[in-house]
Amino acid sequence: MKSHSNEGFDMTSEVRHVVFAVAPDLVLLDAAGPLEAFWRAELTARATGLGGPGKAGEPAAYRTTVASIDGGALDTYPGLPILTERLDALDDVPIDTLIVPGIPADEGLVMQPELVDWIVRRAPQIRRVCSVCTGAFYLAAAGVLDGRRATTHWRSAGLLARRYPAVRVEADPIFIRDMRDGRAVWTSAGVTAGIDLALALIEEDLGHDVAMQAARRLVVFMKRPGGQSQFSAALNAQASAGGAFDALHSWMAANLQDDLSVERLAEEASMSPRTFARRYVDEVGRTPAKTVAALRLEAASRALAQSARPLKRIALECGFGSEQNLRRAFVRRFGVLPLDYRERFASPRAG
DSSP: OOOOOSTTOOOSOSSEEEEEEOOTTEEHHHHHHHHHHHHHHHHHHHHHSTTOOOOTTSOSSEEEEEEESSOEEEOEETSOOEEEEEGGGGTTSOOSEEEEOOOOOOTTOOOOHHHHHHHHHHGGGOSEEEEEGGGHHHHHHTTTTTTSEEOOOGGGHHHHHHHOTTSEEOSSBSEEEEEETTEEEEEEOSTTHHHHHHHHHHHHHHOHHHHHHHHHHHTSOSOOOTTSBSSOHHHHHHHHHTTTTHHHHHHHHHOTTSOOOHHHHHHHTTSOHHHHHHHHHHHHSSOHHHHHHHHHHHHHHHHHHHOOOOHHHHHHHTTOOSHHHHHHHHHHHHSSOHHHHHHHHOOTTOO
């Protein structure tokens, strides 16, 4: 696929046209969640004027279209049909943001070639191209993801990597914004992660306040950083170990403020440090230190969202030792400071 430029993009229009290009057997929530987020942002923009003045009777921020190759009624997964416009009716219509939602994916996945061809043809003219969940397969088939970092539902990440080796697939993040050739391509993990993606797009367009208000109307956290993991650190560690280190992981989670060096963990597991380190990597797939770091970061994230406890106390309770270490860990993993994370995720009942 040819490299993209900003030539032909409508960068100044007050009304941003967001098109959902959907395939047969669309996973309904992959489209419905982001659609709701854009609609909530539209209500906020109308009420506050933050999205632009607009004209009487017209949207101030977003116009959304759901379209398919054939148009008309489209069956979805798990079964509720939706009405769509024909994609070829949009051939001469400016599109600001293209979003391709997911479909059920397995080794026998067969995609709609006409939709792939349409993406190949239109993507270079569109400012932002995005996918939700397994919609990444369509972007990959169209060459949009070649050489880029991308994510999808964790269960489909291996299949995406095998089918499209030119794509740098990452199974962990909630969403990824990959910037290249002057344009960002966004991909997100499964189902509800599409809402996180949409909120990130809204924040980029209209600012944090509008995105925050949209998130509150949706009763979701605003917003999980793209680098946040699709997995719970504790559950992922236990699943990887197949139960071999379940008791140790439970002990680790309950003693995060203590010394969790390899030597101390080996003592708890009744092994020599060398044997423990080798067996742990073989069975869990990562080092003990990485599991400790993930558990501490997850515990700190939960404490920030669910309480008003000061950073110093959270840092000590979760084993970081100091506020500075806690800040470094958050910036490195999430790209935000702990207090920014709290602002985005804090529960109304936090105290």
